[in-house]
Amino acid sequence: MMRVHLLELKYEFLKMFRLPAYVIPTLAFPLIFYLFFGLAFGQKGAASYLIATYGAFGVIGASLFGFGVSVAVERGQGWLQVKRATPMPLSAWFGAKIGMALLFSSIIVACLSLLGIFLGGVHFAPTVWPLLFIALVAGALPFCALGLMIGYFAGPNSAPAIVNIVYLRMSFLSGLWIPIEFMPKFLQKIAPVLPPFHLSQLALIIIGAAKGSAIVHILALVAFTLLFLVLATIAYRRDEGKVYG
Amino acid sequence: MNTPAELNGVTKRFGKTVALDSVTLTIRPAGLVALLGPNGAGKTTAVRLLLGLTRVDSGSVSVFGLDPRRPRNRVRTGAMLQVGRVPETLRVAEHIDLFSSYYSDPLPNAEVIAIASLRGLERRLFGELSGGQKQRLLFALAICGNPDLLILDEPTVGLDVDARRGIWEQIRRFVGKGGAVLLTTHYLQEADSLADRIIVIDHGRIIAEGSPAEIKTRVSGKRIRCSTALPPEQLTALPFVTSATRDGAITEVLTSNGEAVVRELLARDRSLSNLEVTSAGLEEAFLSLTKEVA
Numbered sequence: 001m002m003r004v005h006l007l008e009l010k011y012e013f014l015k016m017f018r019l020p021a022y023v024i025p026t027l028a029f030p031l032i033f034y035l036f037f038g039l040a041f042g043q044k045g046a047a048s049y050l051i052a053t054y055g056a057f058g059v060i061g062a063s064l065f066g067f068g069v070s071v072a073v074e075r076g077q078g079w080l081q082v083k084r085a086t087p088m089p090l091s092a093w094f095g096a097k098i099g100m101a102l103l104f105s106s107i108i109v110a111c112l113s114l115l116g117i118f119l120g121g122v123h124f125a126p127t128v129w130p131l132l133f134i135a136l137v138a139g140a141l142p143f144c145a146l147g148l149m150i151g152y153f154a155g156p157n158s159a160p161a162i163v164n165i166v167y168l169r170m171s172f173l174s175g176l177w178i179p180i181e182f183m184p185k186f187l188q189k190i191a192p193v194l195p196p197f198h199l200s201q202l203a204l205i206i207i208g209a210a211k212g213s214a215i216v217h218i219l220a221l222v223a224f225t226l227l228f229l230v231l232a233t234i235a236y237r238r239d240e241g242k243v244y245g
Numbered sequence: 246m247n248t249p250a251e252l253n254g255v256t257k258r259f260g261k262t263v264a265l266d267s268v269t270l271t272i273r274p275a276g277l278v279a280l281l282g283p284n285g286a287g288k289t290t291a292v293r294l295l296l297g298l299t300r301v302d303s304g305s306v307s308v309f310g311l312d313p314r315r316p317r318n319r320v321r322t323g324a325m326l327q328v329g330r331v332p333e334t335l336r337v338a339e340h341i342d343l344f345s346s347y348y349s350d351p352l353p354n355a356e357v358i359a360i361a362s363l364r365g366l367e368r369r370l371f372g373e374l375s376g377g378q379k380q381r382l383l384f385a386l387a388i389c390g391n392p393d394l395l396i397l398d399e400p401t402v403g404l405d406v407d408a409r410r411g412i413w414e415q416i417r418r419f420v421g422k423g424g425a426v427l428l429t430t431h432y433l434q435e436a437d438s439l440a441d442r443i444i445v446i447d448h449g450r451i452i453a454e455g456s457p458a459e460i461k462t463r464v465s466g467k468r469i470r471c472s473t474a475l476p477p478e479q480l481t482a483l484p485f486v487t488s489a490t491r492d493g494a495i496t497e498v499l500t501s502n503g504e505a506v507v508r509e510l511l512a513r514d515r516s517l518s519n520l521e522v523t524s525a526g527l528e529e530a531f532l533s534l535t536k537e538v539a
Contacts, residue, residue, distance in 0.1 A: 007346045011339055018334035020371075077329035082383075085296040085324040086390070088346040156330075199299045 004089065008096035009213035011105075016066060016100055026065055027108055030058035033177075034112055039120050045209075047120030049179070051112050052203035057137045057176045063101040063143035064150070064163050068099065071151025075239065098144055100105060106139040109133055133207050139199040144219050145228035146195070152235030170196050186189055196223040205223030247310030249274060249321075249394040250295050251427035255304035257290050257449075266449040267304065272394070277416070277426040279436035281460075282445040282446040288429035289327075291446075292398045295427065296324050308394065321347055322390035324384050325400050333372030336497040337363055337382055341369065341389055348390030360415055361385035377408035384412055388419070395419060399426045401435065413439060437461060467503030470495055473514045483509055495519070 016022045038050035074080040084091060107121035113129065116122035125131070147163070154162050171177060173187060174196035180188055191197040198217040205217070250272040251344055254354035257265040265287045272278050280288045292301045296304050297313030311318035319466035335343075338354065339364045358364055368373065374382065380400070387395060397416070401409040416439055430436050436443045443460040445453040453460060462537065466487060472494050485502035500506045501520050510517055 006348045011335055011343050014339065015332050015334050057539050074332075078326065079328055081298060082324070082326050082331075084298060084316075084388070085319070085322075085326060085396075086344060087319045087481065088347045089316055184383050220258055 004214050005092045005095050008088075008092040009099040012096035012100045012236040013103055016070070016104070022065055022069075026058065026109075027105065030054045030061070030108055031111055031115065033057075034115060036106060042120075047116055048124070049120045049123060049204070049209050051116045052136075052207055052209065053179075053197075053200050055109050055112050055132070056139060056153075056173050056196060057205055058112065058199040059136050059140050060143045060171065060199070061142040062104040062108060063123055064147045064167050066101045066104060067144050067147025068150040068154070068163040069096055069159050072137060072154050073156045075151065076156030077157075097170045098141075101140045101144050101147075102137055104139045105120070106133075107164040109136045116177065119146060128207055128236040132203060135206055136199070139202070139221065142195050142199075142225040142228065145225050145232060149228045149235060152232055170194050173197075174200060176200055190218070195221060198224075226240075248272070248307070249309060250396075250427060251305075251307050252291065253293065253305045253307075255291075255294060255306060256292065256302050257287075257299070259301050263449045265294075268446070268449070268451055269304075270444055270451070272425045272427050274425050275420055275423045277420050277428060279440035279443045280427065280429040280446055281353065281431065281433065281436045281443055282429075283431060286446045288446060289398060289447040290449075292324075292396055292429060294325070295396055296322065296326075296377060308411070309471045314356075314426070319406045320390065321393045322396060323387035323390055323394070324396045324398075325387040326398050327402070328383070331371050331379070331383070333370060335371055336367065337369050337371070337374070337385075340369040340382060341385055342385045345389045348392075348426045351389055352393055356383050357389045357481075360418075362411060367494065377404055380408065380412070384415065384416055388415075393424060395424060397426065399429055399431070401430075401432075409435075433461070463500070466499055466501045467506075468523050469498040469500065469506060469510070469517070470523075471498075471510065472496070472519045473510065473515050473517045475510070475514050475517075480510075 019098060025063040034050055034054045035055045038054070040102055080093075084090070110133070113133070127149065146166075150159060150162055150166065174180070174191050174194045175183060176196055178195070180191055198220040200220070201210055201215055205214050247273055252268050255265050255268050256263070268287070268291065270278065270291075273374060280291060282288055290299070294301060295308060295313060297315070297319060300314065300471070306313060308318060309321055313322070329338075332523065338358070341357050342353055345354065345357070350358075358367060361384050363381055363385060366378060369378075371379065371382065380403075381465055384400065387397070395416070395448070400416075401412055413435075416426060416428070427524045428436070428439060440457055443453075443455065443457055444451055445460060473496050475496070477489040477491050477496060480486055480496070480498055483506060484503055485500045487499040489496065489498045491497075498506060498510075507520070
């Protein structure tokens with residue numbers, strides 16, 4: 001049982017890692033943005049602030065693309081059906097995708113942290129680093145659920161475009177690129193309905209760059225996860241009843 | 246031992262379309278059943294039911310006596326389905342390694358590679374394979390679990406003659422070792438060269454069933470058209486004649502042996518004219534079989 005799950009995870013990771021269309025936007029973009037705005041041209045404090053927000057940005061991308069696009073493509077092009085015709089437990093397929101998103105998120109957060117420490121001279125208390133790491137990586141889960149939902153609602157051709165729109169708009173409006181305090185007031189008001197806002201605020205609270213209650217943001221993220229899972233289940237049911245040829 | 250696969254009075258609807266209409270079929274060990282029919286006949290629905298990918302509206306499905314909707318009940322089944330896109334960034338050996346892990350008693354990877362003639366391609370990414378090689382890999386994934394039942398949905402569609410013969414050879418070998426196979430195809434030739442039983446299906450209903458020889462007689466005959474004084478009833482009684490009808494001045498005879506019947510017609514009716522012999526194609530044969538049912 002466990003061997004199937006591990007192999008499925010291993011090959012899910014290899015499959016995505018060899019795919020430039022996945023690796024470049026999810027891994028390279030947050031790191032390049034960070035080098036650019038956090039280290040090269042950043043004001044004082046940007047190097048630490050942006051680890052939190054670009055960390056959230058990277059994690060969200062890894063989860064949305066890893067789930068949304070790959071589920072839509074594998075489902076829509078018949079590959080999922082080939083796998084489901086075998087005795088493969090469905091938990092291996094889902095588990096591998098979640099594991100892959102967490103693994104990729106870990107790599108992104110670790111790379112950002114190392115860049116911050118060695119090039120940006122970022123200094124946090126020893127307890128802050130592990131907390132930040134855990135919060136950001138676990139923050140992948142609501143976006144896995146959102147990706148799953150998109151993957152089941154969208155077709156294989158439209159999914160990449162939908163994920164891109166959702167990803168970039170949400171990230172901008174949640175203050176992942178420009179700190180939320182610098183945005184117009186009405187945009188600040190709508191940010192709390194967007195899940196990335198809560199993940200970035202949670203990360204900022206952990207590093208002491210924002211005020212507020214961490215619990216509120218954690219609860220909001222849990223609520224979003226449940227909502228997306230319910231919607232994903234509805235989409236899954238709808239899909240199960242469909243005709244294929 | 247339990248029967249490898251059975252559909253028992255199965256009806257399956259999608260909305261208002263009846264994909265399968267009280268279909269019963271059995272696949273036995275060391276036997277190959279070919280499901281032959283045009284697109285949309287219900288072949289793929291039968292395949293999906295046997296693989297537990299969809300459920301019946303009425304009737305029952307069993308695979309080795311078990312319900313295939315449970316993943317673990319599919320350990321003795323291997324399947325080759327039509328697929329639009331396969332992950333292209335995994336290597337041949339990696340795909341096989343992963344699929345083998347789904348089964349409790351898989352074949353050694355080297356043996357799978359040999360059976361599917363993929364030697365030397367183990368390190369190739371799927372995206373770098375040719376069309377024939379891709380199809381052979383899908384066949385490898387179907388047999389890697391050392392199955393007792395193979396379900397092949399149009400396994401050679403789009404392949405050249407050599408690649409097609411290669412897969413046929415492996416299918417024959419599998420049956421020779423006692424395996425049971427359900428194969429769907431719309432090539433009569435494929436069904437004929439592999440199957441010991443052919444089931445012709447159209448609009449979700451079985452319209453003919455028998456050995457390849459029996460089906461061929463009904464399906465791949467000749468159509469003779471001519472003006473003759475001989476009455477259709479007399480023609481129907483001749484050897485090899487499947488049916489004879491008269492429409493105005495023209496009489497039409499369907500037969501499994503064109504030469505013999507033409508010789509006989511000419512001998513019996515010296516005044517016969519407007520003789521025309523054409524082969525009754527599969528589509529026409531389906532039509533005539535459908536008519537027989539109706």
